[in-house]
Amino acid sequence: MKPIVVIAATAAISTLALAGAGLAAGLVNVEQKNIAFSTPSLTVAKGSIVNFLNSDTTSHNIIISGEGLSMNSGLQQPGVAFKAPMMKAGEYQVTCAIHPKMKMTMIVQ
Numbered sequence: 001m002k003p004i005v006v007i008a009a010t011a012a013i014s015t016l017a018l019a020g021a022g023l024a025a026g027l028v029n030v031e032q033k034n035i036a037f038s039t040p041s042l043t044v045a046k047g048s049i050v051n052f053l054n055s056d057t058t059s060h061n062i063i064i065s066g067e068g069l070s071m072n073s074g075l076q077q078p079g080v081a082f083k084a085p086m087m088k089a090g091e092y093q094v095t096c097a098i099h100p101k102m103k104m105t106m107i108v109q
Contacts, residue, residue, distance in 0.1 A: 023048075023109055030104070031055050032076075037094065037104040046089050046108050052082045061097035064106070066090060072097075 025047030031038040033055040044050060052062050054076050062073035062082050067090035073082035086092075086108045096102035 027051055029053060032060050032096075032102070035096075035099050036102055039104065041105045041107070043107045043109060044086055046087065048086050048108070050084045050086055050106070052076070052084065054078050054080050054082075059098060060102070063095050063097050064092050066092040 023043065023045035025045040027049050028042065028044050029051045030042065031053050035056060035058070042050070052060075052073065054060050055078075057078055059078065060073070060076045062071070062076060062084070064071040064084055067088070069088055069090065069092060071084055073084075076082050086106070089108050092106045092108065094104040094106055
């Protein structure tokens with residue numbers, strides 16, 4: 001039984017070390033469906049690419065703005081993804097120019 005306890009303790013310590021290391025940059029998916037974003041808020045690492053996939057039956061137009069950054073996806077047809085590289089730390093507002101009720105806050109660390 002002791003080896004199992006040691007392995008479990010080692011796994012727990014490894015998990016805590018990874019959690020303390022912060023966010024890692026990578027591809028982060030956000031879905032647009034039923035005229036809403038899949039999450040009201042999102043925190044990503046600087047350098048991440050946020051992939052906005054339009055899974056709706058209508059077009060969208062993603063606007064990302066705040067702290068010296070402004071991105072516009074243009075008209076985004078159903079089934080099309082808009083990839084937004086987030087290279088600057090800060091807090092950003094994400095909206096749809098076509099559907100103003102679609103809102104999301106994104107924090108880049």
